[in-house]
Amino acid sequence: MSFPKHLLDFQGWSRAQIESLLETARLMQEVLARPVKKVPALTGFTVATVFFEPSTRTRISFELAARRMSADVVSFAGATSSTAKGETYRDTLRTLDQMGIDAYILRTDAAGVPHQAHRWLKKPVINAGDGWRAHPTQALLDAFTLLERLGSLEGKKIAIVGDILHSRVARSNAELLPRLGAQVVACGPATLLPAHLPGASLTTRLQEALEEADAVMVLRLQKERMDRGLLPSIPEYIAGYQLTEARLAWAKPEAPLLHPGPMNRDVELEGTLADSTRSLVERQVANGQAVRMAVLYHVLVGKQ
Amino acid sequence: MKGEILIKNVTLVDSQGTHGQADVLVGEGRIISLAGGEAAQVVEAAGLYLSPGFLDPHAHLREPGQEVKEDLCSGLTAAARGGYTDVVSMPNTTPPIDRPEAVAALKSRARAIGQARLHPAAALTQGQEGQLLTEARLIKEAGAVLLTDDGRTNEDAGVLALGLRYAASVGLPVAVHAEDAGLRRGGVMHEGEVSFRLGLPGNPAYAESARIARDLEVVRYLTEELGVRAEGHSLLHFQHLSTRRGLELIRQAKREGLPVSAEVTPHHLTLTDRYLERLEPLYKVAPPLRTEADRRALLEGLLEGSLDCVGTDHAPHTADEKELDLLRAPFGIPSLEVAWPLLYTELVEKEGFPLPTLLERFTDGPRRLLGLPPIRLEEGAEASLVLWAPRLKRPVEPRTFASKARYSPWAGWQLQGWPVMTLVKGRVVFADLLDYRP
Ligand SMILES: [Zn+2]
Numbered sequence: 001m002s003f004p005k006h007l008l009d010f011q012g013w014s015r016a017q018i019e020s021l022l023e024t025a026r027l028m029q030e031v032l033a034r035p036v037k038k039v040p041a042l043t044g045f046t047v048a049t050v051f052f053e054p055s056t057r058t059r060i061s062f063e064l065a066a067r068r069m070s071a072d073v074v075s076f077a078g079a080t081s082s083t084a085k086g087e088t089y090r091d092t093l094r095t096l097d098q099m100g101i102d103a104y105i106l107r108t109d110a111a112g113v114p115h116q117a118h119r120w121l122k123k124p125v126i127n128a129g130d131g132w133r134a135h136p137t138q139a140l141l142d143a144f145t146l147l148e149r150l151g152s153l154e155g156k157k158i159a160i161v162g163d164i165l166h167s168r169v170a171r172s173n174a175e176l177l178p179r180l181g182a183q184v185v186a187c188g189p190a191t192l193l194p195a196h197l198p199g200a201s202l203t204t205r206l207q208e209a210l211e212e213a214d215a216v217m218v219l220r221l222q223k224e225r226m227d228r229g230l231l232p233s234i235p236e237y238i239a240g241y242q243l244t245e246a247r248l249a250w251a252k253p254e255a256p257l258l259h260p261g262p263m264n265r266d267v268e269l270e271g272t273l274a275d276s277t278r279s280l281v282e283r284q285v286a287n288g289q290a291v292r293m294a295v296l297y298h299v300l301v302g303k304q
Numbered sequence: 305m306k307g308e309i310l311i312k313n314v315t316l317v318d319s320q321g322t323h324g325q326a327d328v329l330v331g332e333g334r335i336i337s338l339a340g341g342e343a344a345q346v347v348e349a350a351g352l353y354l355s356p357g358f359l360d361p362h363a364h365l366r367e368p369g370q371e372v373k374e375d376l377c378s379g380l381t382a383a384a385r386g387g388y389t390d391v392v393s394m395p396n397t398t399p400p401i402d403r404p405e406a407v408a409a410l411k412s413r414a415r416a417i418g419q420a421r422l423h424p425a426a427a428l429t430q431g432q433e434g435q436l437l438t439e440a441r442l443i444k445e446a447g448a449v450l451l452t453d454d455g456r457t458n459e460d461a462g463v464l465a466l467g468l469r470y471a472a473s474v475g476l477p478v479a480v481h482a483e484d485a486g487l488r489r490g491g492v493m494h495e496g497e498v499s500f501r502l503g504l505p506g507n508p509a510y511a512e513s514a515r516i517a518r519d520l521e522v523v524r525y526l527t528e529e530l531g532v533r534a535e536g537h538s539l540l541h542f543q544h545l546s547t548r549r550g551l552e553l554i555r556q557a558k559r560e561g562l563p564v565s566a567e568v569t570p571h572h573l574t575l576t577d578r579y580l581e582r583l584e585p586l587y588k589v590a591p592p593l594r595t596e597a598d599r600r601a602l603l604e605g606l607l608e609g610s611l612d613c614v615g616t617d618h619a620p621h622t623a624d625e626k627e628l629d630l631l632r633a634p635f636g637i638p639s640l641e642v643a644w645p646l647l648y649t650e651l652v653e654k655e656g657f658p659l660p661t662l663l664e665r666f667t668d669g670p671r672r673l674l675g676l677p678p679i680r681l682e683e684g685a686e687a688s689l690v691l692w693a694p695r696l697k698r699p700v701e702p703r704t705f706a707s708k709a710r711y712s713p714w715a716g717w718q719l720q721g722w723p724v725m726t727l728v729k730g731r732v733v734f735a736d737l738l739d740y741r742p
Contacts, residue, residue, distance in 0.1 A: 088624050088627045089627070090627045110629030111630055112585075112629060112630050113629045116627070131503055131629075131630075133502050166503075168503060171501070196496075196501070198501055
């Protein structure tokens with residue numbers, strides 16, 4: 001089976017390719033369980049993480065993933081300073097490209113930049129989050145973690161709760177999970193809910209979203225939404241949408257809890273829930289590395 | 305009488321229809337004869353069409369202050385190549401054109417350049433800040449033909465009402481970029497299925513129609529309560545209509561006899577928000593590309609005349625700026641050089657849109673808005689003309705543009721109907737007959 005030479009989103013990825021990629025992630029998980037967590041799969045390749053929007057967690061996860069497969073890694077923290085000075089993404093990326101880089105891991109606050117980069121550079125590009133649009137490796141690690149716990153996603157109801165409108169995690173999960181058989185319900189305050197979200201049904205009623213849910217994914221609430229007048233206040237949000245012990249009882253008894261991190265404890269969820277046995281948050285972080293190793297492997301080497 | 309140019313065996317076509325073949329003799333700025341004669345220069349034009357020159361009521365030529373994007377020379381040269389003999393330039397330059405001296409300076413520079421003729425629009429309010437009116441009378445005397453704060457939306461209805469009353473009293477039409485800034489928020493594309501999926505901030509169709517509804521009520525107030533009349537031109541002109549709903553409001557207002565007019569751009573007639581799926585800032589424009597239903601409605605509005613004219617909203621930027629991301633890249637599409645062949649190909653050839661009607665929207669329609677009489681293809685008429693090739697097929701090649709903006713959403717589109725010669729008052733300002741083989 002051959003694979004697309006990029007991961008911009010899941011367009012062009014079939015269910016079989018995704019399942020095979022998750023299978024590779026399982027093998028990588030075994031590598032990570034060994035005393036020496038290193039394989040030579042990507043020896044000779046140079047990978048660049050280019051983060052125009054800072055995210056230490058995601059960057060470290062990708063860099064470790066690359067190193068564990070023996071790739072050389074360079075990192076460029078663009079923030080928005082160089083682009084603010086008038087240097088375009090294109091200039092920055094072309095400059096880097098003179099240094100013999102084989103694949104780019106790109107993170108930006110604006111949708112579409114990874115697509116633009118892929119067109120300019122004609123090199124493998126992995127989207128590490130572009131604006132509100134997509135965060136495919138996060139969705140893959142969420143799916144991987146859910147599969148680990150639930151066995152299969154066929155017919156399973158997954159609730160995503162929070163600021164859906166501005167969430168790349170929600171969009172990528174709504175794109176990916178239904179392909180693996182799941183049914184996605186997205187729930188949030190009316191002003192933070194788009195009118196359409198392909199792959200998901202939408203509701204402003206938390207109970208409706210959580211009832212009979214097989215798993216619950218909670219999103220981070222950004223304080224900025226208050227400043228922009230999209231929400232009256234944090235207490236107002238908590239009153240309607242905070243995931244509490246009592247509300248989680250609407251879901252199926254063992255339904256696990258996911259969060260892409262970083263968490264605002266006692267805002268989008270009760271702090272105690274985050275540490276409960278229902279929480280898969282730490283598992284998500286660990287699986288993130290295995291999934292990113294699998295993605296790098298498929299995008300760079302391509303064949304099994 | 306001896307002429308300067310003889311255009312032989314050319315087919316005459318204007319807003320009234322096709323008038324058969326003629327040998328058009330041009331001299332001293334006028335059409336001398338349609339029956340041939342002696343001339344120093346003879347153009348063999350069998351298979352070509354001759355029409356009145358186009359007038360663009362809406363172009364951003366960026367001078368002064370943003371000459372790196374475009375200047376009068378590159379912009380007016382691009383216009384001439386596009387078959388335009390006349391161009392209305394928007395005043396949102398740096399600084400904005402809000403003083404009579406600035407208007408006069410633009411006029412004199414454009415005359416020296418000698419390409420398409422420039423008709424500056426000036427700001428409706430000082431600094432385009434939407435507060436204090438500009439010196440409309442002096443500005444008109446300096447050569448401005450229109451007042452507008454385009455690029456900004458006139459938020460304060462009271463200021464707009466004062467501006468409309470005053471402009472009408474000195475004989476100038478007012479044009480508005482009708483869009484509610486609050487509803488638009490940070491929208492970078494049409495709000496709808498595509499924007500929700502792409503996770504891009506949306507600009508709802510109702511940002512346009514809500515503002516049009518308000519502005520129409522202002523016009524109704526002025527005309528019905530205060531007796532304001534515009535003599536020979538439009539009182540209020542709506543720029544770059546993009547939505548079905550906005551069009552419906554204008555259609556209804558015209559039916560009721562309100563003195564308003566409206567324009568539509570080449571991009572809103574040929575592209576939709578689906579193009580944004582390519583995640584390419586090339587398609588980022590204000591107002592945004594809307595849905596196919598909106599596009600079809602606009603086509604209908606252009607056909608029936610609810611939309612009076614095609615305005616390019618030619619809005620050049622540097623390639624670097626357009627290579628920023630979708631949030632940061634500026635709004636705008638350059639189109640002076642392709643507007644006619646684009647709409648001739650996509651509307652007339654592919655959709656069966658009547659050619660005379662399309663010509664009306666490029667010639668008489670925009671002239672009417674400014675209170676100018678139409679140009680007819682008859683002896684004695686002003687020889688501001690475009691010669692174009694209905695069968696000449698050629699792809700859009702941005703690198704050959706005279707405009708400084710060498711990119712285009714239509715790059716590679718195979719178009720026909722390209723202008724091959726443009727005359728301003730009998731003077732050839734553009735000729736490219738090499739491509740054309742009779
Ligand atoms: Zn405008």
